Amino acid sequence: MFCLRCGIEIILKVSRCICCNYLIFPATSALALLSLRVTEQDCPHLLFYGPPGSGKKTLIMALLRQVFGPGAEKAGSRNIDLELTTLSSANHVELSPSDAGFQDRYVVREVIKEMAKNRPIDTKGKRGFKVLVLNEVDKLSREAQHSLRRTMEKYSASCRLILCCNSSSKVTEAIRSRCLNIRINSPTEEQIVKVLEFIAKKEGLQLPSGFATRLAEKSNRSLRRAILSFETCRVQQYPFKDNQAIPAMDWEEFVFEIASDIMQEQSPKRLFQVRGKLYELLLNCVPPVVVLKRLLYELLKRLDAEIKHEVCHWAAYYVSISFQILFIVPLVDFPSPLECSAQAAYIQPPLIRANSDPVALHS
Template sequence: MSLWVDKYRPKSLDALSFHSELSDRLASLATSGDFPHLLVYGPSGAGKKTRIVATLKELYGPGVNKIKIDARVFQTASGSRKLEFNVVSSNYHMEITPSDMGNNDRLIIQDLLKEVAQTQQVDMSAKQRFKVVVINEADSLTRDAQAALRRTMEKYSPNLRLILLANTTSNIIAPIKSRTLLVRVAAPTHADISKILINVAKRERVSVPSELAERIAVASHRNLRRAILTLESLYSQNGSLTPQMPIPQPDWEVVISSIANDLIKRERNAQLLLQIRARFYDLLSHCIPATVILKSLLFDLLDLVDEMLKSHIIHWAAFYEHRIHIGSKVVFHLEAFAAKMMRIIEIYTSAMSLEI
């Protein structure tokens, strides 16, 4: 039984219910005969992947939906390790997430894309002579991998088109941005999300009050995927939906909120830091990305601290986010951020008590 978010995912550009001008633009690119490399960016839950799958269908027809998952094995340059990597593919396209391999992502880019680019289109009746490779989480690629990607784009462009999906372009090197058409997919508005929630519920023959749909849209922070999952969760747990029913916060957000409260309200010492470190480990073991943990902790702290501290906290959050990207042990940098916050808050609290 499929989740509602997958069951009612639009399959074509015409079926997408928001950003219609963007859908028209992608449709015209697909039929122009000169399809470029794309860099599609925007926040999580904005519909980037859905739009790209719909664009591929516009390019090649329904055959792109006949996919298979292959486990490919790559050997490191030293030959000491073998890496297993999952590839989702059809006869017309391939979808990969090289950042899953960490610092070995350059190896995936070099070997896999070269192999795809050097092969001709198998289906002679295909509308396009090139294959498309969709790269997820392109903004998490290492600099070496991005450099390899740039060379691949230059050398094999007749047989290959790349579609890069990213949350932000700030981590993408300039040569790649200059060789792609940038497409920004903005987060849907609260009104768009409310309308979609009501439509999904109607197709499931579930009555959802408009007030509840609006509250879910606000609580989801304009993340459509999260909003639909929240709606389905509320219905499955309660059997019916009422306007004033509480919207539960995800467990991982509750843990991060407790960390922020402890940093502000509890005695700041080594014992507290050890407890916070254990909670960071727990979050990481449940596959919550370190950057998401840091960002959520930052916003929770900003809601709790005095205006004078906000600029300092934002500065150090940016500093440690950069450390997370270039380091290898993310928990060290999360713990260092917590320790820095303890120090800043302690100094501020002491200064305020002296003034009083």
């Protein structure tokens, strides 16, 4: 249950929010109430946040479909000059401004502003309003978030923003306070089992309950991961067996290999090989933060206790700057294996260039 006014999550079975004393509703009726407020043009900007694979985007699409009908289905995509893909219908536009990297503030200032200005007119001649769905707002730079706040205020009469992110703590207080914050929790294992059983029924598959439970357990409470594992297992072996092996994701096995490589040998040559493998993961669009976290997880299993603390420290450090590295990596002239002396070569080039002028880097 959560409060519809301040968004606070209510765990106790009470009928009023403990924060603002506003009436609260169970999650199922909350979607209906939200859509009612959207249709009556009495809807605040919304910020959906929660762990990956918890169903935020699916919920946003369900809300749009409930409000605008089947017309809200994504009608088409287009690429704009900045290489940014948008998905849109007559009533809404969905985009991830953080995909533009360091140019995100231009996207917010120019592109989003332009979209927010145009107000659609419905078939009855009534002036409707546009819904902009912005994904991964927590990855936007501070400047972009400040521009977004100004856009939210200036065009609130003609446009509603639905923001989606994993962590609301990386969204500025100014934006959070202008939105109704809705936290989407990871589904429980029982809920994941129900979704898998539902999919199996629709696809006409026999899903043993023990196997469904194991899929849910292995999914780390991510619905996306559970569905992907289910698909992989279907391709590997059908009919399913209770004790059927659930394969790890390809990228996880690759990170496992990287961790083994690191542990086997620590030399400039091996450093060069490992770096190549890390770039391969980035080229395949595995987010750097995810790679670093997984690598840390694998390394911690193998490392001596004294060094674990330092490795955690550097992992945390590089997680915080990984976003910059992602956009700088292709532009860096890396030294040859002979030139790189141990860690220094791995650490220095992206750091030095990350602080450089982005325009100069491109030229």
